[in-house]
Amino acid sequence: MHELVASHITFAYASGPPILVDVNAQVACGKLLALVGPNGAGKSTLLRVMCGLMRPQRGKVEFDGASLFSLSSLERARRVAFLPQAVNPTFSLSVFEVVCLGRYPHVGALRTMRQKDHDVVLRCLQETRCDALRARDFSELSGGERQRVLIAAILAQEPDILLLDEPTSLLDLHHQIEVFSLLKRLTREGYGVAVVTHDLNTAARFCDHMLLLSSSVHGVKAEGTPSEVLQESILSEVYETEVKVCPHPITGTPLVTVLDAERYP
């Protein structure tokens, strides 16, 4: 049972104000964690610190008890995979090639792909239901297909933990749910997943644990199950607007809506 733990993280960009102060977070295999909060609350920063892309000024990030920064960068990439919010390829590649790029932490700069690497790529394509797309040009895919292919590509790193920055922000309703169900399925298969998202309602339906970040406290304002975190008083304060929460008519998970302050005073 693998686990990625960030403890007492303090982070500020060079010569900027602190973004995170004394923040704790943990991603465990088999669990889906959602990082939510207003813009500028430090969700994406925390995610980048947790995957070792940025070093915190204080605090540590540990994978199974060993500091993430003591691992070589390739070892790190074989344990923790990161998917940034917007991926812009310069040159056109086929879907198959895009997923092959994910083998880099195993293949390295000089070796070529072996049979085993090909098998992993094919398995990842199957797992994300992208087999039919494999010969297509990546840039010609729809938003939902692209996101599935990118998830296949980070799965090809054979990591234990997946960290995704707003994987559904550019998708329509149907594809948002498709991506979250895929992530949920992956957690059931044993991956640990953390997702930054603005979509509180979908996160509430799928995630096991939620961290609500706020810039007012430079860190975690509330933490727990979705129904513990998504409460009117907390959300109204953090988002600085009138928020109503009611149970979802079918799933029973919290459903968050914002009231227009002018029309419903």
Add this chain to the structure above:
Amino acid sequence: MTSRITLGRIALLVLISAGIVLVSLWIGAESLRWEQIQAEWRSGKPITQCPALSILINQRIPRTLAALLAGGTLALVGCAFQALLRNPLATPYTLGVAGAGAFGAFAATVLMEGAAARIGIVGISGVQLAAFLCALLDMAAIYAMAARHPRMSPAVLLLTGVTLGMLANAGILFLRYLAKPNMLVVMDRWLMGGVDVIGYRDIKTLAVGTIPCALVLLLQAAKLDQIGFDVELAAGRGINVRRLQAVTFIVGSLATAIVVSTVGPIGFVGLIVPHSVRALTGSRHRLLMPISLFAGGVFLCMCDIIARKTFVGETPIGIITALFGGPFFLYLLTKRRFVDWEG
């Protein structure tokens, strides 16, 4: 785009290339005859008394080697810079190396009034040395600018390089304005590039300088795939992006500076060869880079043959690469989409 290359196609390309190289050895102002060379070879006379053999050995072979080395290097650096700057318009000259080199060569020509061509260190002429030093200066300036930013941004590299290139061009115009009319001819000829006045000493400079650079760049192929796809994703996969950018930029510029200072700023090879080869191999650099290296050399060799034979006397090769490469490239552009240009 996936690879469309097959063994058959590779064999065909190798055959055509071998043919071009052979033609390049044979064709020129003096056409060589095989029987004459054989006869001279068998005669055992000193080479100064064998006209055909001496043309082959002292002119055609170094000239062909120079075209292969220079063209190959320019095409390879073009591939590397297109990935580094994430821009299909990037060439080895985008970062101002050629402009700075030309400025150096001009400055040496004007200041020393031709003496620079004769004086020199370890067999490298003053003009060549000045071109190389100015190109290095351009590189150092860009690197200093880029290093001021927390992340070496392709946009900053690009803007700095283009600006320095413009500065160098203004400097060149100013020097032309100051120069005496008889110097202008020499200067303009340099600007057009050429592999025609190359001897073995220049070949040695070219080879010693460019071959190690080419090897280093080829070793970055898998990493260039990654940053060409997405920089942050590459970092997440364990690539030290900053180091990769620094190595590619420094080694690529160094190789370009060596080529420019030896054969002049021959244009276009670094742009059209990588794109044309990409149509054949796809965008994976492990295939794209070695084949571009090869194709760039053969392309410049072919341009040099045309330069020798098309018009009266010798046409500067820089004119030929653009005059013949340009329309071919435009034709390719109508045939397929090269790059997916989204952001």
